[in-house]
Amino acid sequence: MRLPDRVEIVEVGPRDGLQNEATHIPTPDKVALIAALAAAGLRRFEATSFVSPKWIPRLADAEAVLAALPHDTGAVYGGLIANERGYDRALAAGVREVSVVVSATEGHCRANLNRPIAEVLSGFAPIAARGRADGIRVRANISTVFGCPFDGVPPMAQVISVIERIAATGIDNITLSDTIGVANPRQVGAIFAEATAAFPRVTFAAHFHDTRGLALANVVAALDAGVRIFDSSIGGLGGCPYAPSAAGNVATEDLAFGLAEMGIATGIDLDRLLDAAELVERLVAHPLRARIDRRLLGVGGAVSSR
Numbered sequence: 001m002r003l004p005d006r007v008e009i010v011e012v013g014p015r016d017g018l019q020n021e022a023t024h025i026p027t028p029d030k031v032a033l034i035a036a037l038a039a040a041g042l043r044r045f046e047a048t049s050f051v052s053p054k055w056i057p058r059l060a061d062a063e064a065v066l067a068a069l070p071h072d073t074g075a076v077y078g079g080l081i082a083n084e085r086g087y088d089r090a091l092a093a094g095v096r097e098v099s100v101v102v103s104a105t106e107g108h109c110r111a112n113l114n115r116p117i118a119e120v121l122s123g124f125a126p127i128a129a130r131g132r133a134d135g136i137r138v139r140a141n142i143s144t145v146f147g148c149p150f151d152g153v154p155p156m157a158q159v160i161s162v163i164e165r166i167a168a169t170g171i172d173n174i175t176l177s178d179t180i181g182v183a184n185p186r187q188v189g190a191i192f193a194e195a196t197a198a199f200p201r202v203t204f205a206a207h208f209h210d211t212r213g214l215a216l217a218n219v220v221a222a223l224d225a226g227v228r229i230f231d232s233s234i235g236g237l238g239g240c241p242y243a244p245s246a247a248g249n250v251a252t253e254d255l256a257f258g259l260a261e262m263g264i265a266t267g268i269d270l271d272r273l274l275d276a277a278e279l280v281e282r283l284v285a286h287p288l289r290a291r292i293d294r295r296l297l298g299v300g301g302a303v304s305s306r
């Protein structure tokens with residue numbers, strides 16, 4: 001296996017997780033959560049959404065959250081956007097990174113974004129150009145790469161075609177997402193190997209869900225294929241709207257623990273990360289995934305991070 005010394009974790013819980021929660025979480029509590037995660041060593045966040053509150057009412061307080069976040073931690077706060085209006089808001093709020101979204105499959109693209117893939121992609125080039133001019137990193141997230149609730153598993157050529165059309169807009173940070181948690185390690189290895197070979201100038205990231213317990217196995221397969229950036233969500237927040245009781249994003253504490261045990265540095269202090277996991281469980285007011293027992297931290301082969 002080709003394992004690196006270090007990987008970067010992008011914490012997406014404050015956006016991908018909280019947007020799906022039934023509970024209204026007050027702005028100061030969102031800020032406290034992100035601050036706790038930054039204190040644990042996370043340095044990159046999808047912190048909120050600048051998509052219209054009509055679509056994502058839980059994150060209507062994006063500007064207030066950004067204004068209150070600690071800016072002395074070195075953390076990069078990003079936001080989800082759907083168009084240039086969202087870009088304007090994100091820029092004004094002081095984000096350093098924006099995420100745009102498309103799907104690998106037409107069925108999911110129409111269900112999630114109400115538009116066909118080509119139309120969504122046509123909006124990316126102006127955002128990419130503005131990002132370059134403003135020094136804002138633009139990240140494109142491709143949903144349903146490994147399987148779609150409407151169209152099944154997209155052919156490799158279709159995934160590569162979507163990546164190619166995104167790269168042609170000038171976006172060179174692309175995340176391949178297992179939106180419904182159906183990816184398997186063999187498939188993950190094959191797709192990332194193909195994508196990284198075909199687009200050497202693109203920095204790829206992986207976004208896995210733990211719906212069937214395969215998220216960390218998929219992380220290892222992606223590591224072996226050369227991926228060095230992973231999305232995760234504190235407490236495993238962030239279910240899938242198409243699988244109501246299913247587990248959500250891979251939990252940041254599971255990912256950080258697994259990487260630490262393999263001797264791969266993330267810069268995360270696991271003990272403080274568990275503080276953040278306890279905080280988020282109080283905020284959403286329902287039990288999250290089983291937490292790591294603190295007494296087990298460092299019992300295994302962990303080399304780094306504590």
Ligand code: MG
Binds near residue numbers: 209249
């Ligand atoms: Mg997700």
